[in-house]
């Protein structure tokens with residue numbers, strides 16, 4: 381059977397059909413495993429398992445399972461699915477998105493190397509870069525990646541090792557032109573040895589593989605927080621790195637030693653419920669998001685709305701170029717950022733009003749879930765940013781982030797409309 385001819389939507393339901401990770405020819409649904417350790421059968425097989433661990437050469441052999449923290453069947457099956465969705469050679473899953481991000485930075489950098497990051501990004505990633513990595517002499521410079529000249533200059537510094545950005549930034553939905561960044565790095569890398577080559581890492585959590593597959597545009601690593609739309613139901617935490625086989629050894633060894641592994645229980649849920657329904661959920665949530673963005677756009681108490689599916693979206697050309705489903709349809713996504721007119725206090729009252737009176741909209745962090753969630757990033761997900769950094773990336777106290785779920789869209793619009801009327 382030629383899996384290349386099968387669509388991403390169908391593959392998300394059936395997976396690779398037969399997996400090296402588990403003989404499930406007789407199971408319609410893969411069995412849920414719960415074994416922290418595995419029978420090694422003989423000293424020789426056990427020793428082979430340890431010496432082959434994390435080596436790409438062993439890819440076509442049946443894996444010798446040793447211990448859950450090294451590899452286990454449900455995570456291996458989920459990894460096969462994520463690699464396939466992203467058209468990558470290798471996917472590795474972690475206990476959370478932050479587990480994936482921190483393991484990647486620690487595995488791929490050395491002291492005195494530098495990270496360049498786009499200025500707007502998720503608050504905990506910012507905190508990792510700003511507060512923790514400098515202790516190991518790994519400093520990060522934040523800049524606007526759309527300022528091509530400045531990016532070009534900074535790439536040339538020999539200490540630069542990683543370029544990091546979110547394909548649609550959290551929370552302001554900024555986009556970067558991948559192909560421009562990739563071509564600048566390609567030129568610089570011509571003169572660098574392998575261990576000093578600049579690596580491009582893209583956090584694709586907002587877009588999801590159903591909206592964008594950054595490896596297709598030449599980046600080195602994709603991050604997904606599986607906690608969000610891929611898991612989808614708000615029951616599992618998880619993260620993933622998707623990349624090429626070349627990085628299998630350092631990443632797997634780092635995951636083994638740092639220990640940010642996913643539980644087999646979560647891997648099973650994300651594999652069985654999350655991956656197989658993601659396309660459907662994403663499409664319906666996106667349809668709702670488009671209708672809500674349009675409602676907000678025409679509301680006289682709304683100061684601004686950011687949503688890729690609106691004509692006034694600042695990165696309209698990049699949206700048309702990059703945000704597409706595997707079937708080629710435009711994918712503006714499920715996230716909206718907006719501001720209301722009036723004061724900061726009125727915005728705070730509006731949020732508290734929704735928290736108290738809305739049935740369909742919940743004041744909560746996280747995103748991409750079946751239920752609609754609203755939050756104020758400046759006080760919540762992005763509160764780790766210094767006041768100065770919040771200002772430089774325009775995350776002020778009035779920015780509202782809305783993650784649109786699967787409810788009837790009229791109920792969502794009604795709750796928003798009523799809360800606006802009561803407070804403005």
Ligand SMILES: Cc1ncc(COP(=O)(O)O)c(C=O)c1O
Nearest residue numbers: 476477478502550585605607618
């Ligand atoms: C863009 C982005 N990346 C990474 C993360 C971290 O993921 P997790 O909460 O699974 O650690 C988040 C969490 O909100 C996020 O929004």
